[in-house]
Amino acid sequence: MVALRDGRKLIGVLRSWDQFANLVLQDTVERIFVQKYYADIPRGIFIVRGENVLLLGEIDLDLDDVIPEPYEEAPIEEVHAMQKVEIEGRKKKDKAKDKKLKNYGFEGELGAEAIL
Template identity: 55%
Template sequence: MNYMPGTASLIEDIDKKHLVLLRDGRTLIGFLRSIDQFVLHQTVERIHVGKKYGDIPRGIFVVRGENVVLLGEIDLEKESDTPLQQVSIEEILEEQRVEQQTKLEAEKLKVQALKDRGLSIPRADTLDEY
C-alpha cells in the first residue's frame, strides 16, 4: 500500500486495539472503528498513579483529531505483561485525588517561596493555550 499522509494512512489500523493520549492528559484504550472522527469502541479510560492503574468503562468514544496527542496500537500478546497493578475504580480515583492534592500543595509552597523572594510565575489560566 502506498503511503498517504494524514488520517488516510490509518486505514489499516481500523478494528485494532489502540491507546490514545488526549491533549487534556486522559488516556483511552479501545478499538479504532473510524478515522474521519476517531471513534473508539469498547473504550476504557485508564488512570495511572504510581505503579497502579484503574480502568473506567466509557463505551463508544468520539474524539476530534485535534485532541489526539498520541495514538498507538496495543500488542494484544504483550498487553497483560505489565509491572503495573490493576486496582478498583474507587481506589484509583482516590489515589488520583491524593496525588493531585499533593501536587497542588507543592505548587503552593513553590509560589510562596518565589513570592518571598519577590518573584512570581504567571498563572496557567492566563496564558494562551497555543
C-alpha cells in the same frame, strides 16, 4: 491507545478519524495509573476531539494484556481516591511554585491547571 492532553489514557478500537485527528473509539477503556496501582474504567464508544490528542499509538495484540512490572490491578474506587489525593498534592505544589515564580516576574498561562 490514545493519551490525552489532560493525562487520561484510553484504550480501544479505532473506528474512524478525520484530518483534524478527531477519533471514534469503540470498546474503550480508560486506564488510570496511580503509584503502583491501576484500574480500568469501561467507557464504551468514545469520541475524542483532535485538539485533545497528545499521542496515538497501536498496541501489539500479543502484549495487550501484559501490564508493566510494578503495577497491580486495584478496585476503581481505591485508585480514584489515590488519584484525587495525588492531583490535590500536585496542585498545591504547583501553586507554591507559581507564587515563587511570580515574585521573580514570571507569570504562568491562564488555565494551566487543566493540563494536569
